[in-house]
Structure formats: C-alpha cells, structure tokens
Amino acid sequence: MISKRRFDFVKHRNIFFIASAAVTLIGIVMVLLWGMHYGVDFKSGTSLDLAVGKATDKAQVEKIFAESGLTPVIVTIGGANNDRVSARYDDVLTEDQVKKVTATFVAAFGDKVSSEVNTVSPDMANEMKNKAMIAVGIASIAISLYVTIRFEWRFALSAIVTILYDAFFVIAIFSIFRLEVDLPFVAAVLTTIGYSINDKIVILDRIRENLRFGRLKTDSDLADLVNTSIWQTMGRSINTVVTVLIAAFCLYLFGSESIKLFALAKMIGLVSGVYSSICLATPMWYLLKKSSLKSVKAAPAKANP
Known part of the structure; x- marks a missing residue:
C-alpha cells in the first residue's frame, strides 16, 4: 500500500x-x-546579423537603422559585451540595401563592423x-x-x-x-x-x-x-x-x-x-x-x- x-x-x-x-x-x-x-526561417524575409565591435544599446541601434531608411521589424542586442545586433526584415532585401545598412553602421562604429546576411524566399x-x-x-x-x-x-x-x-x-x-x-x-x-x-x-x-x-x-x-x-x-x-x-x-x-x-x-x-x-x-x-x-x-x- x-x-x-x-x-x-x-x-x-x-x-x-x-x-x-x-x-x-x-x-x-x-x-x-x-x-x-x-x-524568418518559415516566412520570406532577411535576417541581418552585425558585429559592431563596441558595446551598444537598442535605442542607439534603432536610431542608426532609421538613418539608413531601412527599419527592421525586430531588433535584438546580444553578445558578451552587447556588441552584436540582430535585425529581422519581413521583406527580402537587395544586395544594395544590405550594403546601405552596413555602411550606416560602419559610419557609426568604424571599420570593424562585420555582417552576416540570411535571406529566405517565399518558396x-x-x-x-x-x-x-x-x-x-x-x-x-x-x-x-x-x-x-x-x-x-x-x-x-x-x-x-x-x-x-x-x-x-x-x-x-x-x-x-x-x-x-x-x-x-x-x-x-x-x-x-x-x-x-x-x-x-x-x-x-x-x-x-x-x-x-x-x-x-x-x-x-x-x-x-x-x-x-x-x-x-x-x-x-x-x-x-x-x-x-x-x-x-x-x-x-x-x-x-x-x-x-x-x-x-x-x-x-x-x-x-x-x-x-x-x-x-x-x-x-x-x-x-x-x-x-x-x-x-x-x-x-x-x-x-
């Protein structure tokens, strides 16, 4: 029992x-x-990950995106020193648009900025x-x-x-x-x-x-x-x-x-x-x-x- x-x-x-x-x-x-x-894995769009080399915050990053004229749907800050930025776009960005965003971050943080782009088509x-x-x-x-x-x-x-x-x-x-x-x-x-x-x-x-x-x-x-x-x-x-x-x-x-x-x-x-x-x-x-x-x-x- x-x-x-x-x-x-x-x-x-x-x-x-x-x-x-x-x-x-x-x-x-x-x-x-x-x-x-x-x-972005299950719907069309672009995922843009940026290593900026310096500590940053969401307000600063959102301002930089606004200056580029390409504001993402989602922005997250990560990395051990808050030096990585992840952006998610519902639209598929062209190569020129990606370069424009990257150039804006280079202007703000310097030449150490690196980017990784993942694009998913609707199909x-x-x-x-x-x-x-x-x-x-x-x-x-x-x-x-x-x-x-x-x-x-x-x-x-x-x-x-x-x-x-x-x-x-x-x-x-x-x-x-x-x-x-x-x-x-x-x-x-x-x-x-x-x-x-x-x-x-x-x-x-x-x-x-x-x-x-x-x-x-x-x-x-x-x-x-x-x-x-x-x-x-x-x-x-x-x-x-x-x-x-x-x-x-x-x-x-x-x-x-x-x-x-x-x-x-x-x-x-x-x-x-x-x-x-x-x-x-x-x-x-x-x-x-x-x-x-x-x-x-x-x-x-x-x-x-």
Missing part, C-alpha cells in the same frame, strides 16, 4: 485531466485564430515549413509504432496520447505568447518528443514489472500499484529533468540570441514531459486497465459439462 503521506496521483487525476484539457483547448483556439508567429519558406511539419509527424508516428509493438496497447495508447500532448503544449505556449517559431524551435519540439517518451517508458515499464507480482482484486489495488510505481521512479524522473533543465537554462541565460527561444522551448517541453508522464499517462493507463478488470469480473462463468 502506498504511504498516506505521499500524494495520490490516481485520486486527483480529474484535476490534471481538466487542467490539461483547458490548456489544449486554449492552444487550439489560439493556433486557429492567430496561427504561429513564424520567424523556400513554404518548403521549410512543410518539411518541418513532416519531420515532427514522422518522428511522432515512428515513436508511436515502436511503443505499440514494444508494449501492451493500453501502455502504448497512454504514451502516444501524452507525447502528442507534450508536443502540442510547446506549440500552444509559443502561440499564446506570440513567441517566434523557427528551425531551432522544431528541433526543440523533436527533442521534447524524445525526452517525453523516455520518461513515460520508464514509469510504464515499472508498472508492467509490478503487475507481474501484484494481485489485483479491486480498483484500490490497481490504484495502489500505479501510485507505488510512480513514486518508485519519481527520483529518477526528477533528477533527469532537473539535470537537463539546468543545461537548458544555462543556454537560455548565457547563449546567443539565436538559441534563446530554442532553450526556452526545451525547458517548456521538459517540464511538460515529466508532468504528463506522472499526471496524465499513468492515470490514463489506470482508467483503461480498470475497465478491463470490470469486464473480467462481469464475464459469466462457464457451466461445467
């Missing part, structure tokens, strides 16, 4: 289900109404967007097939539904807060799916092991088995996610501007993955298994010949 001092995840499952359903519903509404805030943006969705879809299907073959269908169904929830949770958060979606974001979603299925397999496999020695006569016995399995793997789950969260947080805190949103998506996905493994996947399996226990008890006994 599970200790009364420990939290009963099965007993409080409806709270988790309702909260998760609410977040999913809000995410669906936001994605349908406003879509995603795509970065290329659509192609990358489609390939990103295909990549996420293939990864999800491949993992789903593996889990289905490797585990009993109840385990597989619980895992599949919740890894899809984790992937969509990251998408929903980025849609709700209008955070930029680019290729590193896709990498973060794929990584989220990988970590999520790892957490779920650890817990579900412990349930499967405990089933070999458990005697399930009542729903309470099943609930105790599930809660016991969760707490037996709790230390591993928490230690794993905290370790990776520390690394992701350091990337967000000290990394360049180009990977900050990747690190943020990673952190969101990690938290969602461990939450769904403990609070969604296992209670979902409990409900599926509980219905099968009832059907066995309800089955009429065969008459002796």
Whole structure:
C-alpha cells in the first residue's frame, strides 16, 4: 500500500485531466485564430546579423537603422559585451540595401563592423515549413509504432496520447505568447518528443514489472500499484529533468540570441514531459486497465459439462 503521506496521483487525476484539457483547448483556439508567429526561417524575409565591435544599446541601434531608411521589424542586442545586433526584415532585401545598412553602421562604429546576411524566399519558406511539419509527424508516428509493438496497447495508447500532448503544449505556449517559431524551435519540439517518451517508458515499464507480482482484486489495488510505481521512479524522473533543465537554462541565460527561444522551448517541453508522464499517462493507463478488470469480473462463468 502506498504511504498516506505521499500524494495520490490516481485520486486527483480529474484535476490534471481538466487542467490539461483547458490548456489544449486554449492552444487550439489560439493556433486557429492567430496561427504561429513564424520567424524568418518559415516566412520570406532577411535576417541581418552585425558585429559592431563596441558595446551598444537598442535605442542607439534603432536610431542608426532609421538613418539608413531601412527599419527592421525586430531588433535584438546580444553578445558578451552587447556588441552584436540582430535585425529581422519581413521583406527580402537587395544586395544594395544590405550594403546601405552596413555602411550606416560602419559610419557609426568604424571599420570593424562585420555582417552576416540570411535571406529566405517565399518558396523556400513554404518548403521549410512543410518539411518541418513532416519531420515532427514522422518522428511522432515512428515513436508511436515502436511503443505499440514494444508494449501492451493500453501502455502504448497512454504514451502516444501524452507525447502528442507534450508536443502540442510547446506549440500552444509559443502561440499564446506570440513567441517566434523557427528551425531551432522544431528541433526543440523533436527533442521534447524524445525526452517525453523516455520518461513515460520508464514509469510504464515499472508498472508492467509490478503487475507481474501484484494481485489485483479491486480498483484500490490497481490504484495502489500505479501510485507505488510512480513514486518508485519519481527520483529518477526528477533528477533527469532537473539535470537537463539546468543545461537548458544555462543556454537560455548565457547563449546567443539565436538559441534563446530554442532553450526556452526545451525547458517548456521538459517540464511538460515529466508532468504528463506522472499526471496524465499513468492515470490514463489506470482508467483503461480498470475497465478491463470490470469486464473480467462481469464475464459469466462457464457451466461445467
């Protein structure tokens, strides 16, 4: 029997289900109404990164862009000494326009200014967007097939539904807060799916092991088995996610501007993955298994010949 001092995840499952359903519903509404805030990787435009060689601030940089006559949609300052400027344009800049912007910064900061230009055409943006969705879809299907073959269908169904929830949770958060979606974001979603299925397999496999020695006569016995399995793997789950969260947080805190949103998506996905493994996947399996226990008890006994 599970200790009364420990939290009963099965007993409080409806709270988790309702909260998760609410977040999913809000995410669906936001994605349908406003879509995603795509970065230059998924829509046509120009990304201009400048190393100016001196510390600067956003007000000064915006003034210089205004002097060039080509004001970007987004301006960010980065680098160890605030000496790197990233600008995002919705339009595809010509070579002359890029030279004009660079010349304005050279006039302000000197000859040490260097630039890197990335341009995405409309056709290329659509192609990358489609390939990103295909990549996420293939990864999800491949993992789903593996889990289905490797585990009993109840385990597989619980895992599949919740890894899809984790992937969509990251998408929903980025849609709700209008955070930029680019290729590193896709990498973060794929990584989220990988970590999520790892957490779920650890817990579900412990349930499967405990089933070999458990005697399930009542729903309470099943609930105790599930809660016991969760707490037996709790230390591993928490230690794993905290370790990776520390690394992701350091990337967000000290990394360049180009990977900050990747690190943020990673952190969101990690938290969602461990939450769904403990609070969604296992209670979902409990409900599926509980219905099968009832059907066995309800089955009429065969008459002796």
